[in-house]
Amino acid sequence: MPHRSNREMRDCCGALVFLIVPIAIVLWYLYSxxxxxxxxxxxxxxxxxxxxxxxxxxxxxxxxxxxxxxxxxxxxxxxxxxxxxxxxxxxxxxxxxxxxxxxxxxxxxxxxxxxxxxxxxxxxxxxxxxxxxxxxxxxxxxxxxxxxxxxxxxxxxxxxxxxxxxxxxxxxxxxxxxxxxxxxxxxxxxxxxxxxxxxxxxxxxxxxxxxxxxxxxxxxxxxxxxxxxxxxxxxxxxxxxxxxxxxxxFFPLEMKHVKMCVRAELRQRGRAMDEELVTKIAEEMSYHPEKERVFSVKGCKTVATKISLYL
Missing domain, CATH: 3.40.50.12190 (Rossmann fold)
Known part of the structure; x- marks a missing residue:
């Protein structure tokens, strides 16, 4: 085995430290x-x-x-x-x-x-x-x-x-x-x-x-x-x-928010986005006041059931 000088040994150790320290930091970070x-x-x-x-x-x-x-x-x-x-x-x-x-x-x-x-x-x-x-x-x-x-x-x-x-x-x-x-x-x-x-x-x-x-x-x-x-x-x-x-x-949800809930439920089920279905389900929900139909009575609670009926 060839003899290594002290300088070569120091360079080798330095290289090892250069590699080991970042790895140790990454491992500590990942498992902390x-x-x-x-x-x-x-x-x-x-x-x-x-x-x-x-x-x-x-x-x-x-x-x-x-x-x-x-x-x-x-x-x-x-x-x-x-x-x-x-x-x-x-x-x-x-x-x-x-x-x-x-x-x-x-x-x-x-x-x-x-x-x-x-x-x-x-x-x-x-x-x-x-x-x-x-x-x-x-x-x-x-x-x-x-x-x-x-x-x-x-x-x-x-x-x-x-x-x-x-x-x-x-x-x-x-x-x-x-x-x-x-x-x-x-x-x-x-x-x-x-x-x-x-x-x-x-x-x-x-x-x-x-x-x-x-x-x-x-x-x-x-x-x-x-x-x-x-x-x-x-x-x-x-x-x-x-x-x-x-x-x-927590404010009452409007129809536009119910539509967002419908889209989210369709995504979770892996279904293709169908805006006609989204609108149909959202419009079938109950809203108040009765005349203006601004806020969903049940929020998004029955969205999943409604989608199941159509799918």
Whole structure:
């Protein structure tokens, strides 16, 4: 074997370092939790844009506030969102989009996403419900620090009951040895739906674009409406103590948005785009007010069934 000089050995080692270091950086990046998070955020953005229509203020929250919160390794409190609007606006749809993109794996989702249906889970005696709720929240976060909690039909919850979870939403390092600061709490409610419909109708009649409605135009109204209406958030300490980060308005969908839903459903089924069918299905949906037929009564809820009937 030929003898190599010290200079040759140094050059060889330098070349190896030049190759190994970038490879190590790439491998670390690919297998680090932050890379998974970036992939999830990119998937969330694509899923939202492909499947949610007519909700410009929801987009602002879902594609900005949620990723910012997920990227924060040391949040001061959980992210707490309250979704408001009539049935069909997409509240449940958006919460499921968040859940399936933050936790793409089914097993992981079962472990880290907890959904509560008020009419089902909160039908027992209030004291029993409160204890069960606290226990379920605590045990879930014990095994998954970034748990997503979804409370559906908050407008049907007995007043005062939800305040039992206030300690988990507050600015605390830990509670009984567990930190809840990386959790996401999402409340779904029809409360405020009438006010949002009236605002959207006002813009429509004045020939203004609904996209010009700002979050600041509606958020304080939703907060007051939820606080004063005798339902789940009535005189709630969650609102009184400013623990809800964003009140998110879901406006009623117009016919053009229903058409977008039809196209999205056809794409998902691998069907050729048929604009005549798109228009036919959209026009068959129920709209209100009856004379103007501006807003879809059920949003896009029955689009899939309608398409199945025609296909």
């Amino acid at each position: 939790p932050s890379y998974d998070l970036l992939k999830n955020v990119a998937a969330l953005e694509q899923d939202y844009r492909d499947n949610v229509f007519g909700q410009h203020l929801v987009e602002l929250v879902v594609l900005k506030a949620v990723p910012d919160f997920l990227n924060n390794t040391d949040p001061k409190k959980p992210l707490v969102l309250s979704f408001h609007g009539w049935t069909g606006g997409g509240k449940n749809h958006v919460s499921q989009i968040l859940a399936r993109n933050i936790y793409p794996a089914v097993e992981q989702r079962k472990k880290c996403v907890q959904s509560f249906d008020v009419t089902h889970h909160f039908s027992q005696e209030e004291s029993i419900v409160k204890e069960k709720l606290k226990e379920r929240i605590y045990k879930t976060v014990e095994h998954c620090e970034r748990t997503i909690f979804i409370f559906d039909e908050m407008d049907k919850m007995p007043p005062g009951l939800i305040d039992v979870i206030k300690p988990y939403l507050d600015h605390r390092e830990e509670l009984d040895g567990i930190s809840f600061r990386k959790c996401i709490f999402i409340f779904l409610s029809n409360t405020g739906g009438e006010m949002l419909t009236e605002l959207a109708m006002e813009f429509w009649r004045n020939k203004k674009k609904r996209e010009d409605i700002k979050l600041s135009d509606v958020e304080s109204h939703l907060s007051r409406h939820a606080f004063n209406k005798k339902s789940g958030f009535w005189h709630s300490s969650l609102i009184d103590r400013n623990l809800i980060d964003v009140f998110v308005p």
